[in-house]
Amino acid sequence: MLALPRFGLGLRKCHYGDFLNHDAPVPIDFVEVISENFMVDGGRPRDTLRRVRLRHPVALHGVSMSIGSADGLDRDYLRRLRGLADEIDPLFVSDHLSWSRIEGFNAHDLLPLPYTEEALGIVCRNILQAQDALGRTMLVENPSSYIAFAGDMTEWEFLDAMCVRTGCALLLDVNNIFVSAVNHGFDPGAYLAGVPGDRVRQIHLAGHSHGRDLLIDTHDRPVPWSVWALYDAALERFGPVATMIERDDDIPPLADLLTELDIARGIAAKQMRRAA
């Protein structure tokens, strides 16, 4: 029988006490942190992360690398991320297939890319530069999006080509697949079938909300059944993959998230039994 994958949670300020003030470590296999929150010179954030790292493996998940910037990456950003990674020795270093910065402007949002050959070339150039600067393979996460541009390929074809050209791996956000599938009218099953399964290293789970016209990736509620169903299908296709739940708003007590993580464990256990 295959081994169960690792299960983790995002480290959020309101849970610092749960992670640090008890003798027994929180029963998870890793924590994921937002890299930028800790890309500082020192003080309490770095101190907290060092102490958490003594108890758990840490995944660094970035939101500001801006992999899709047409004018390239920010070298100061890469230098700081490298410094953090060298200290933390992370399980993964990831960021998003999106852009946020152009010509000195930074939107601080994960903005969508057109899936064109030109964009693919730029994204791959930037990923190769980042991997070189960081001295490690990156994981790139599929985004949720609210608009779609005319392009030369689907998002999953873009991800596949990106992995082939750069050797990067994937952080597959199952909720993002669901949100974008509803917003843009594609089949999430086709998406799962189209991404390179051997490159998927981590899975994100989260909740979304229903806007007037679109689903919005809000991370402010429990993982809905629709996303659990897609997670089930993802594990069937990819096998055991490290999985974590992202909760960024209206954050419940840690015990609630641990209970929710048990659902993921149950789905994974069922899939592993089926595969045995």
Add this chain to the structure above:
Amino acid sequence: MSLLALQRDFRLWLTDESHAAGARLGAGPAPGLSVYLNNYRYALMTCLSESFETTRAWLGDAGFEAACANHIDRLPPHSWTLDAYAVDLPATLEILYPDDPEVAELARIECALSIAFVGPDADPVDPATLAEVDWDNAAFRFVPTLDFLSVTTNAGAIWSEIAAGETPPPAQLLPEEASIAIWRNGLMPAFRTLEAGEAGALRLMLEGRRFPDLCITLVDRHGEEDGPALAGALLGQWLRDGIVRAIVTAQ
């Protein structure tokens, strides 16, 4: 459309709500673009609200949010870190509240405390090592987070009362411009308003001068008896504050 042209148009949509730029994006129905516009402004407003809780309390929610909206219109973010976006708000408040200088000064204090909060680590000097110091040639090295602000109002007192959950005093102009020292002691940011004499003494030592130079300066100002005592008292205060990182022998 090239990726660079698309990204320039997207920026125009976010910063200016340019419908011409939105139309050029050819990105289907408007609701999607509106989601990104809302996300952009919400992220910046949240950043400013979280960075300036005391300034918000002083101005009131409506006044603070109007000032932030003005700031977001006036100055798009430029750095990869949202922390940097907060740094420029005091300048906007100076423009918006020209007759209320305590508003911008309050924001500058908050901003400096935030910077100290994540500044480089450094342990204060261990008092147990003071007995070994060669005081005739002693020079001080200060913690790297130590910084100074000039203030013309009682913004420091306003900040302290609001932070303590007390009713702040009315804003007042100080008799003369004063300095506020801001630093981090361990993991806690701290600040203290300095008398002009202490500010001058601290600046002297920051230049790398020896402790005896400070004593001579204070003897010139305060006499043979009070000068050295004052120098000792200042050193004691700085050690209690946790701003002295090391006492070294000057070459």
